Structures are given as C-alpha cells and as structure tokens.
C-alpha cells in the first residue's frame with residue numbers, strides 16, 4: 189500500500205476503507221476483516237457511524253499487528269468542548285479496543301470545536317493519538333483554525349468526487365501543509381457515476397473500471413481515498429489502482445465533470461447546520 193507523509197512525519201496509507209453506513213455490525217466486522225486480509229491497512233470510522241465496536245472486533249481478530257494498521261475515528265458535534273472530547277475519545281478507544289488512535293478528526297466545524305482541539309492537542313502530546321485533523325472545514329474555517337491554534341491539522345477530510353472537485357480548496361490546504369482526504373469519492377453512486385460515459389470511456393483505454401479511474405484521478409494528485417464497499421471483489425478492485433497512470437488529457441477531460449456543488453448538501457446552509465446540530469447518536 190502506498191503511503192503519504194503527513195505534516196508531523198507520520199505516514200498514512202493513500203487508500204483505505206470507509207465504513208460509513210455499514211450498519212449491520214456483523215457485516216461491518218466481516219468487511220473490515222476481509223479488507224485487512226486483502227491488504228487494506230487504513231480503516232475510517234466515526235463515533236457517529238455507531239460501528240466502532242465492530243471495527244474494534246475486527247482489529248482484535250485480525251492477525252495483522254496493531255502497529256501495522258492505521259485507524260481513523262472522528263469526534264461528533266454533540267461531544268465538542270474540552271472535557272467532552274476527552275470523554276468521547278476514551279469511549280472510542282474502548283469501543284475500538286485499542287490504546288491509541290492513528291488519526292482523530294473533528295467531524296464538523298460545529299459546536300465548541302476549538303475547545304475540542306485543545307483536548308486533541310493534549311491527547312496528541314500524551315501519545316494517545318498519532319495525528320489530529322479536521323473534516324468538512326471550508327477555506328475560511330481552515331484559515332481561522334490555523335491562525336488560532338498551536339498544532340496544524342494533519343488532514344482535512346472533505347467530499348471530493350468528479351462532480352465536486354474543489355481544486356482551489358485542495359491547493360489552499362496543500363500550501364498550508366495539510367493533506368486532503370476524499371470522502372464519497374464515488375458520490376455514493378449518485379448521478380449515475382458508475383455508468384458515466386466519459387469515465388467509462390477513459391477506463392476502457394486502461395482496462396480499468398470507473399471506480400478505478402476515479403480513485404486514480406484522486407491518488408495521482410496525492411489525495412487520499414477511503415472508498416466504502418462491503419464486497420470483496422470491489423475491495424480488491426478499489427485497491428488495484430497503482431499499475432496505471434491517467435494522461436494529462438484524461439485528467440483535463442475529468443475536470444469538465446465538475447459542477448462546483450456538493451452531490452449531497454452544502455454545510456454552510458443554515459438548514460444543514462441545524463440538521464447536523466440536531467443529529468445525535470446514543471453512545
């Protein structure tokens with residue numbers, strides 16, 4: 189598995205498995221075990237996904253040593269603030285059945301996320317987290333966050349797919365030493381992405397699937413990916429993207445698919461902020 193070097197020197201796999209919406213806990217555990225046996229080393233979960241325990245069971249049962257795995261989890265809005273974050277972090281450790289987290293992310297730029305970051309900085313300094321980062325931060329929040337905190341986030345995990353490309357934002361992150369990780373690289377299958385004519389015809393040239401073209405389009409620019417699949421053949425397919433290179437013409441052609449808009453919702457809309465504030469999980 190290829191890796192990228194984060195701004196604190198920690199190496200993170202470029203390709204990992206995301207487990208959002210794998211709600212059946214047995215299926216989640218089995219998927220993570222299959223992914224690890226297939227060569228995956230990074231697993232991306234979140235307290236809000238309610239499947240940290242299933243991920244933890246798979247980590248415990250797998251024969252790959254803990255230190256070879258890279259585990260990401262995220263702090264939800266309801267747990268923001270200094271003390272709450274420390275509590276939520278301990279809860280995630282317990283569910284994941286590990287004694288450190290590789291990457292801990294602020295899931296949203298909402299609530300007392302500055303208080304949370306202070307707790308995350310302390311946990312990082314204590315060696316309980318190897319890297320800390322952010323998710324769903326837009327450029328204004330990123331700039332403010334860098335200016336008012338001691339530790340620079342290692343990554344920003346944001347929605348990026350062929351329909352929402354965000355080149356300017358990725359450049360801003362890069363200039364500031366923050367790596368980008370794409371969520372919903374496949375737009376969760378929306379807008380007929382897997383049958384898109386352009387992506388299909390590009391794939392044909394390289395004997396690769398649409399999924400592989402998308403993941404290559406991202407990783408070729410060092411954008412990390414965490415595609416979700418519960419199917420072994422797709423897990424293998426999604427990891428098999430290192431033996432070809434998209435030409436500059438193909439990259440330019442894919443750029444034309446950008447709509448400049450999220451496939452899901454705009455985090456900056458008041459309705460979205462209200463919905464996310466009300467969205468709570470039962471720990």
Ligand SMILES: NC(=O)c1ccc[n+]([C@@H]2O[C@H](COP(=O)([O-])OP(=O)(O)OC[C@H]3O[C@@H](n4cnc5c(N)ncnc54)[C@H](OP(=O)(O)O)[C@@H]3O)[C@@H](O)[C@H]2O)c1
Nearest residue numbers: 206207208232371372373374375376399415416417418422
């Ligand atoms: N930070 C955030 O706010 C945030 C938000 C959303 C997601 N995420 C993270 O990002 C990860 C990925 O995003 P996502 O799960 O939302 O969506 P996604 O990866 O864009 O799409 C997943 C969908 O694509 C299908 N699929 C996967 N590989 C395929 C292939 N090779 N061919 C055809 N279909 C394929 C999957 O179906 P099957 O499973 O049936 O194969 C599933 O329906 C999440 O799991 C989560 O870890 C983070």
